[in-house]
Amino acid sequence: MTFDSSSGSVDDPLFESGHRIFANKDLLKIGHVPGADRIVGRDEEISKLAKRLNGAVHGYSPENVMIYGKTGTGKSLVSKHVCQRAQNAAQDGTDIGIAYIDCAEDNTETQAISSLTTKLNDESTTNISVPHTGLSTSKYYKLLWKTLDAQFDSVIIILDEIDLMDDDSVLMKLSRAEEAGKIDCSIGVIAISNKIQYVDNVNERVKSSFQHKELFFKPYDANQLREIMYNREDAFQDDILTEDVIPLSAAFAAQEHGDARKAIDILRHAGEVAYEAGAEQVREEHVRQSQQHAEKDRFRELVNGAPTQAKATLLALTELALNSNDDAFLTSRVYDQYEQICHHLDMDILSVRRFRDILKEQAFLGVVEIEKINKGSAGGIHLQNRLIEDPQVVRETILEDSRMQDWIRE
Numbered sequence: 001m002t003f004d005s006s007s008g009s010v011d012d013p014l015f016e017s018g019h020r021i022f023a024n025k026d027l028l029k030i031g032h033v034p035g036a037d038r039i040v041g042r043d044e045e046i047s048k049l050a051k052r053l054n055g056a057v058h059g060y061s062p063e064n065v066m067i068y069g070k071t072g073t074g075k076s077l078v079s080k081h082v083c084q085r086a087q088n089a090a091q092d093g094t095d096i097g098i099a100y101i102d103c104a105e106d107n108t109e110t111q112a113i114s115s116l117t118t119k120l121n122d123e124s125t126t127n128i129s130v131p132h133t134g135l136s137t138s139k140y141y142k143l144l145w146k147t148l149d150a151q152f153d154s155v156i157i158i159l160d161e162i163d164l165m166d167d168d169s170v171l172m173k174l175s176r177a178e179e180a181g182k183i184d185c186s187i188g189v190i191a192i193s194n195k196i197q198y199v200d201n202v203n204e205r206v207k208s209s210f211q212h213k214e215l216f217f218k219p220y221d222a223n224q225l226r227e228i229m230y231n232r233e234d235a236f237q238d239d240i241l242t243e244d245v246i247p248l249s250a251a252f253a254a255q256e257h258g259d260a261r262k263a264i265d266i267l268r269h270a271g272e273v274a275y276e277a278g279a280e281q282v283r284e285e286h287v288r289q290s291q292q293h294a295e296k297d298r299f300r301e302l303v304n305g306a307p308t309q310a311k312a313t314l315l316a317l318t319e320l321a322l323n324s325n326d327d328a329f330l331t332s333r334v335y336d337q338y339e340q341i342c343h344h345l346d347m348d349i350l351s352v353r354r355f356r357d358i359l360k361e362q363a364f365l366g367v368v369e370i371e372k373i374n375k376g377s378a379g380g381i382h383l384q385n386r387l388i389e390d391p392q393v394v395r396e397t398i399l400e401d402s403r404m405q406d407w408i409r410e
């Protein structure tokens with residue numbers, strides 16, 4: 001097929017010339033690292049982290065840091081930002097390497113080390129070629145040490161979402177390499193987790209070799225969330241956002257726990273909703289729709305990810321709710337229905353006690369609500385269970401699981 005390209009670029013009405021709503025949507029991408037002037041309320045964290053890494057700028061050892069904080073509190077952003085600045089500030093003659101590993105993706109020791117080596121190795125300088133896969137873990141470590149020695153005085157390695165790694169020995173081996181005389185280059189690790197107890201649970205040997213300082217990131221308040229979004233308003237075309245859009249997105253995200261990721265997601269999605277609806281501006285109603293959508297997604301994720309026994313438990317509640325006028329049911333009644341489902345699906349039947357634990361856990365996750373009712377001195381205390389979301393929606397979500405589908409093929 002050939003095209004007549006002689007006419008150069010033409011304004012073809014089939015395609016829009018620019019986006020009606022967004023001017024630069026990249027500013028609202030989660031991995032985007034905004035410049036210092038767009039980072040809100042993290043001056044103290046930035047300067048504390050910089051202090052820990054200061055050694056690297058002068059060619060001696062940076063300290064290891066463990067960063068904790070709930071989701072969307074700027075941990076990844078601040079770490080990347082400070083590392084970039086350390087690299088730029090490195091004194092003449094000092095070479096700093098920076099590598100970012102997302103442990104959700106590279107979640108085994110071999111993958112993480114292979115990925116680190118590939119990212120840090122500049123083949124034209126080192127003459128080392130690193131195969132992406134196929135080598136043993138120890139070979140990758142050897143290549144990593146060689147690569148580091150050939151290029152850097154120090155490196156800073158960000159291990160993001162470290163709690164998702166299936167083995168903590170990476171922390172130990174990286175911290176011991178210099179001490180064990182394996183390399184000449186100093187290594188600083190920034191390990192990030194949203195599980196506060198992460199370090200308590202790692203292996204003792206790892207704990208003793210990974211000497212580190214800790215930094216905690218607090219959630220944002222509604223004002224900070226608003227400012228974070230105002231700082232990225234230029235993601236949208238001029239005058240596209242009506243004045244309530246940012247404050248409302250901030251209010252929703254503050255309700256969650258002060259999560260900047262959520263705030264930015266709601267804002268971006270509100271823009272998409274407005275675009276799909278053919279609206280001239282992004283308005284409050286688009287933010288509300290965007291928020292509802294986010295809630296449904298979160299809920300679907302929870303139910304989809306639940307273990308099979310929990311799905312059978314929830315399915316029992318949906319059957320009861322859809323076949324009666326009530327919406328709350330005594331645990332014993334839910335258990336009877338659960339037993340029928342397990343029989344039908346040929347599943348193990350848990351004891352009443354374990355069954356109660358599942359209900360409690362689902363209540364903790366916000367899928368079920370449990371209410372205590374007191375039936376007087378003779379009757380004692382009973383628990384009533386109710387689904388928080390629409391039972392029809394819960395049922396549809398559960399039946400997306402192929403193991404549960406036999407329930408409807410009667």
Ligand SMILES: Nc1ncnc2c1ncn2[C@@H]1O[C@H](COP(=O)(O)OP(=O)(O)OP(=O)(O)O)[C@@H](O)[C@H]1O
Nearest residue numbers: 030038039040071072073074075076077228260261
């Ligand atoms: N202080 C801030 N100023 C400007 N933008 C911010 C700030 N904090 C977070 N953001 C933005 O919010 C989003 C989420 O931040 P980030 O990814 O750093 O959170 P996190 O703490 O690493 O969360 P998680 O634990 O879920 O990985 C990103 O788009 C980031 O750019």
Ligand SMILES: [Mg+2]
Nearest residue numbers: 075076077160
């Ligand atoms: Mg993160």
